[in-house]
Amino acid sequence: MRTALRIINEAMAAHRKACLAFSGGSDSVLLMDLIFRHTEHRPVVVFADSQMEYPETEAFCRTVCGHYGAEIHIARASHTPEEQWRRYGWPMMGKIAARKWMQRHTHRPLGFKIDVSTCCRMMKIAPARRLAKKLGCTLQFTGVRGASDDILRGFRAIKDGATHYVKADGLTVCNPLTGWTDTMGRRYRDKYDLPVHPSKARGAVTIGCVCCGGGSQFTISAFRLLRRTWPEAWWKYIVETRMGEIILAIKYDTHIDTVRESIDSLGGLETVARERPWIFDHTAADPLPGYEK
Numbered sequence: 001m002r003t004a005l006r007i008i009n010e011a012m013a014a015h016r017k018a019c020l021a022f023s024g025g026s027d028s029v030l031l032m033d034l035i036f037r038h039t040e041h042r043p044v045v046v047f048a049d050s051q052m053e054y055p056e057t058e059a060f061c062r063t064v065c066g067h068y069g070a071e072i073h074i075a076r077a078s079h080t081p082e083e084q085w086r087r088y089g090w091p092m093m094g095k096i097a098a099r100k101w102m103q104r105h106t107h108r109p110l111g112f113k114i115d116v117s118t119c120c121r122m123m124k125i126a127p128a129r130r131l132a133k134k135l136g137c138t139l140q141f142t143g144v145r146g147a148s149d150d151i152l153r154g155f156r157a158i159k160d161g162a163t164h165y166v167k168a169d170g171l172t173v174c175n176p177l178t179g180w181t182d183t184m185g186r187r188y189r190d191k192y193d194l195p196v197h198p199s200k201a202r203g204a205v206t207i208g209c210v211c212c213g214g215g216s217q218f219t220i221s222a223f224r225l226l227r228r229t230w231p232e233a234w235w236k237y238i239v240e241t242r243m244g245e246i247i248l249a250i251k252y253d254t255h256i257d258t259v260r261e262s263i264d265s266l267g268g269l270e271t272v273a274r275e276r277p278w279i280f281d282h283t284a285a286d287p288l289p290g291y292e293k
């Protein structure tokens, strides 16, 4: 904890106004508590509403901010997730795997693109940073933990350190929890009895976009989870947004038109989703165990 507080104080010494990127997830609640309980700094809070959040999220964020007396601001992209996916690529398989998949399919396109990085950037990161700058902030705290989150973040933490300037956004980003393990986080949360996002009661494992295919090739794919935690949202994404077609095209490495023909021969997407919902759980026919970090 001492290292995290040193990182926060050093960053604040160089900036007049800061914000805290807050998602309502356990790491951002922890970071808010760390700053508001153990320092005199009072950053404003920016919640990036990806438009794919559990219905309880915004109210929970407001309640937590109210508890600490933090000023909360909501950032949203000006376009919908569906517009994002159809134009730039669907959020499937994680950043590195999606890039490799696109490289493999350059000369054999399946009728759609996948791109997790651009989705995250345009639906969450950029709107939050734009709002932060509009509020006069030059520093943004985030609850990113580096290698404990995933391999890519681990590499970035090594390359950039806990605090670094992001030229594209004109903002310094500080990740005081860099290096925190799951156990460290759990101990801190238990010690201070931090509030837990109410969607955990539905069985939600992570907070944020409910229908992200970032881990869709693994057994704990969000699609499978969403079927249980929020069936109405599952139906909206898989059937109404027709994400189900994309999942099957990746799963069977088949052109989207062929998938549509097959689905039509089985009675249409609604029928298939009602009768065999599990076929949309993963983008891999044989899902990998767990979620490789």
Ligand code: SF4
Pocket: 050, 052, 091, 115, 116, 117, 119, 120, 121, 123, 124, 208, 209, 211, 212, 213, 214
């Ligand atoms: S978490 Fe997934 S769905 Fe949400 S913004 Fe990032 S890539 Fe898109």
